[in-house]
Amino acid sequence: MDWQEFLKGESGIRGLSSEQTETLLAALFSPEKAPLNQTQLSAHLKIEKPTVKQRLGEIYNKFSASFPELANQQGAGKLNILHTQLKQKYYQVSQPVVANQVSKLSPYPEEFRSLIEEKIRTFCGRQFVFEAFKQFITTNPCGYFTIIGDAGMGKSSIAAKYASEHKSPCYFNILVERRNRPELFLKSIRRQLIDRYQLPNSEDADLPSLLAKVAGKLTFGDRLVIVVDALDEVEQEPGENLLHLPTTLPNNVYFLLTRRPYNLGKKRLSVSPGVLVQELDLRDEKYxxxxxxxxxxxxxxxxxxxxxxxxxxxxxxxxxxxxxxxxxxxxxxxxxxxxxxxxxxxxxxxxxxxxxxxxxxxxxxxxxxYQNHWVRMGMEAKPGQLMEIVLYILLEIGTPIDCEMIAGIAKEDKCDVEAVLDEWVEYLKKQKVDGQICYTIYHASFLDFLKAKREMDSKRKIFNEVNQRIAEYLEKGME
Incomplete structure (x- = not known):
């Protein structure tokens, strides 16, 4: 990728207009040469100097969430800061990655690397969310900031983008992979904090102890932000805060959380006085x-x-x-x-x-x-066909399973099952488990759609049949 193509991609990610992109490309025409100043840009683009100044101001605003130095810089020098930051990112992207160096180069845990990279590949906008969170951590000594939205509104992408840009410790709860329990969250965050802040004798520490140790290491102006995605997918006994999140936080420690909406009766995050909790609901009319x-x-x-x-x-x-x-x-x-x-x-x-x-x-x-695709795939015309059975098996099992097991439950040829999985590949997540390629439903919204089908189509008894086949398969395996 050449420099200009890189800049176009960065412009698209941040939602720059065509005029703003044109100005950015002209101003930062080369990674090796100094940026053009406002006078040079005015002559090059054949526009008035105030227009150049206005465009540059808009560009700085859209890049400030990624590069906070822009917001902190007063007066001249912002274009040089932006040039330097983009150059560093460009050379990181352009540098070939050696397999055994991946974990060192990646700013986030290996277990979430592919998820984060997929989420941020075509990320655009959401500056109003990042600006609201920036205001929150700027004006409060500590606290919890929660982004709320329906399935598909981009909550996980926002979490991934922030974790990627700020190299924040992070955890993504994933229901379909059963990666959604408090002990798994603590294990991952503990490892990240120990590695990042060199915390001795902390292998068995609880989260409040870890946060206190980190807070003691933060220098003036530093903050610890921990990103946690999909609280609604957490599997935990009722009674305590989700993921056992602390009720008190040290100064300069913040959590950026995301979740789908749930009833107030199910709200499970309580804090002590002095710890601020703020919510940003993406469904709100003001957004x-x-x-x-x-x-x-x-x-x-x-x-x-x-x-x-x-x-x-x-x-x-x-x-x-x-x-x-x-x-x-x-x-x-x-x-x-x-x-x-x-x-x-x-x-x-x-x-x-x-x-x-x-x-x-x-x-x-x-x-x-989803319904349109369901019909186009012939699911209504032939209820109970193999496609439907395979999807319902994945729904009912709920954990990653391989093609051979699906075929065994369905009592169908493995090749036929593989053909079905290939046709629905965009809705499924493939992963290796004990050396086997396994499948789960990819997104919570599609799970919701299938569950609604289960409720509406119970009269067809297909779910009873699928569950009976699952029980028979498991009983046979135990024999």
Whole structure:
């Protein structure tokens, strides 16, 4: 990747307009040469100097969440700071990674590396969230900040982006992998804190003790932010704070949490006086415009910059004589501010799955997308067919299982089961367990869809049949 392509990608990630991107590319035209100043940019771009100054100010604002030094710098020098920070990132991205160096180069735990990198690959916007959190940690000595939103609104991506940009200790609760219990959380965070802050005699320390030790090592202006994703997926006996999060926190220690909405009666985070708890609900009406802006930015990024899908999307748009602005506006409306919808629909359009539809006929919202795909795969026409049985086996088992076990439960040929898994690959997570490729349902929203099917279709008795086959398979294994 050359320098200019890198800058375009960084511009897309942060939602820069075409004018702002043009200005950034001109100002930082080379990684090795000094940036152009405002006077030089004015002459080069043939625009007035106040316009250059305004654009640069907007650019600094959009990059400030990634590079806090920009916000702290007063007066001149911001362009040099931005140039230096982007150069460092560019050379890190461009440098080949040796296999045995991965763990040293990665700023986050190996267990979450692939998840984080996948989440941030096409990340766009969400500056209003990062700015709110920055304000929170700037004005409070310690505390918990929780991001709330429905499935698919980008909570995990926000958590991944912050952990990646700030190299924060982090933990991602993953229900389908059973990586969602307090003891696993503590083990991971303990290891991260010990490695990062060189904490002797801490192998058995509890979280409050670890945080106290870290707080004692923080120098003036330093903060510890721990990112924890998907509290709603935590599996734990009731009675204490989720993941046994401390009720008190040392100064300069903060938690950035995410969760789906739940009833107040199920709220499980209590703190002592003096520890502030603040929530940012992505569903709140005051964030409607921010959400729509970020959704539009994501769509524009994919159709202009995503090498996997931009050509297919361009072809679909052009063959229907749709203006880019119309496509972006209508798909934004259909997405209902849900990024997961776009992660499915945009590739589907690019891959030709909707060649028989026009823009208005595309599904409205994530649940309708799932139902539309369900019908297109023939699931309604032939209830009880192998596809349905395989998905319900994955739903009922709930933990990663290999193809041979699925075939054994389904009482079908392994090759036929593999063909089904291949057809639903975008909804499944593949991982190695004890040397075997195993499968689980990828996203909580698709799990919700299947569970709703189970409730609606109970009259077809397919779930009773699947559960009976699971019981028979397990009994046979015990023999």
């Amino acid at each position: 409607v415009n921010d959400n729509q802006h970020d959704i539009k930015g994501y769509i524009q990024f994919v159709i202009n910059n995503d090498s996997d899908y931009k050509n297919g999307l361009r072809n679909w748009i052009q063959t229907r004589s749709i203006a880019d602005t119309t496509f972006v506006e209508q798909l934004t409306s259909k997405s209902e501010n849900n990024f997961m919808y776009l992660r499915y629909v945009l590739p589907a359009i690019a891959n030709g799955d909707y060649n028989d539809l026009d823009l208005k006929e595309l599904p409205d919202g994530l649940p309708e997308y």
